[in-house]
Amino acid sequence: MDYERIAEMLDKSFAWSVARTFSREEAEELTQEIMYQAIKSIGELRDEKRFEPWFWRLADITLKVFKRGKAKIRSTMSFDEVAALAFEDEYYFESDEEYQNLRRKIAQMSAAYRDIIVLYYYDNLSCKVISQKLGLPEGTVTYRLSLARNKLKERCDQMDATALKPAELKIRITGEGNYNGDDRPFPWQYIDDALSQNILWHAYREPKTVEELSELTGVPAFFIEDRIGNLIKREAVIQPTKKTVQANFLIFDAEINSYAPKHSGIFAAAVSEEFYRLSRQLTDEMLSGHKTIPGNLFVPRLQTAGRSPDEILCLLSAMLLDKFVPDYRPTEYTRYKQRYDGGRWDYTGFYQDGSCGGDVGIGMEKSMNNYESGKLAHYTYHFAPFAYRKMMFDHEIDVCHAVLQKNELTEKQKEYAAKIIADGYLAKNESGEIVCAVPVFTKEQHDLFIALVKSNFTEFLPFYAEQVKKYLDGCMKLFPKHLKEATERNGFHVFVALFKAVAADWLRNGKITLPNGAVCDALIMM
Secondary structure (H helix, E strand, O other), rough: OOOOOOOOOHHHHHHHHHHOOOHHHHHHHEEEEHHHHHHHHHHHHOOOHHHHHHHHHHHHHHHHHHHHHHHHHHOOOOOOOOHHHHEEEOOOOOHHHHHHHHHHHHHHOOOHHHHHHHHHHOOOOHHHHHHHHHOHHHHHHHHHHHHHHHHHHHHHHOOOOOOOOOOOEEEEEEEEEEOOOOOOOOOHHHHHHHHHHHHHHHHEEEEEEEOHHHHHOOOOOOHHHHHHHHOOOOOOOOOOOEEEEEEEOOOEOHHHHHHHHHHHHHHHHHHHHHHHHHHHHHHHHHHHHHEEEOOOOOOOOOOOOOHHHHHHHHHHHHHHHHHHHHHHOOOOOOOEEEEEEOOEEEEEEEEEOOOOOOOOOOOEEEOOOOOOOOOEEEEEOOOOOOOOOOOHHHHHHHHHHHOOOOOOOOOOHHHHHHHHHHOOOOEEEOOOOOEEOOEEEOOOHHHHHHHHHHHOOOOOOHHHHHHHHHHHHHHHOOOHHHHHHHHHHHHHHHHOOOOOHHHHHHOOOOOOOOOOOOOOEEEOOO
């Protein structure tokens, strides 16, 4: 029973410690020391009716030792006469005003409870994983979580509706940089924890103070400050004022995502028929073999790696929009600024609430080899109904280039080749030879592709660009004003992204058929 009484003092002890130390970290350490000394000395309490005076006198003595720098070695103290000493500071919490919101309640918890609440609700960790992370028995974690929830329920009847109901964002980057997700982490991996996501989400459309974010998330202010420090370092937020922060990149939320289904159909109806006619003609010419315009040089048919004509048609359509968007500029495009790691990129967030962008949105990934035996690039486009196709890394592209050149692979390249075959970029033919399982453009074929687009799409692409601008007129107004440059850059990418609506229209009307699991990528020699 005495230990339960001590446990009930955890929250009050932390609040008491906060008022007497210079930081939250010191307050946590002092609270832990007070609880340790109380448990060690409880047997020496002679009069149970004087438990609280005894406890606070012990706390006061512990504070004095703590300030002398001896708390960490757990100095031996005698409390034989503590209960008989006068209690100098009266601590009665007759009002629950200090516990009216979840942030302050969690802040007044001891670290033992608070850390479990944050790990369980915000990092979505199971009790088993939390037990491993904190080095505690799983049963102890479960018990403390139950106690913490009861405390919150009792004292936070009017908590903010967003507390302990964290938003979930999917954050990625667009732009240029040398990352692989392993020894060279992508920038978004540094801000992908649940609490950072919620700070970004709540401070997206309007700037927020630390206190406001604490109330919205139900997490102590000092945790918020810690995450904000990292978000500033990673250039994910700006500080409009000294006391506020705001997300510094586009987040596609339900309001923005609801625009696409309402307007992409109108766009597709305007461009679909002519786009299909021209793209089919382009596909037929690329698959039949053709003479280039300059030099009268015969160019062999495109190596399709077994892809159907309809798959190639979609690939060529995405490629031509990607290639020619700078010529038609639906919006002003500003190059990505150089970031803290030397790359040129920007974050993009997607609110995971079940809404989506409808028929607008194409993911594009591009990578190059190390130029060991010639330049080769891997372009991959992913949009429904095509499956996601991860870009290859430089050393993998080098292996593909060696295969294309029929060079003998080094021992290291043979190791890479085994993985690339497993990932579906390479395959073995009936003779057991390693061959590319991705469509390949030679430099001459790519030049032919560009020449044909310039010749056949001369009238269509300006019309397509005008329809994109009409679509963007309403869409761009939905993004926060402080992100004007990023909004313009996104409009630039919508030029390609709207092809998803066109491909969907072709599918619905039976103009094309695509096999299950189809992917949209190509290797291009430079």
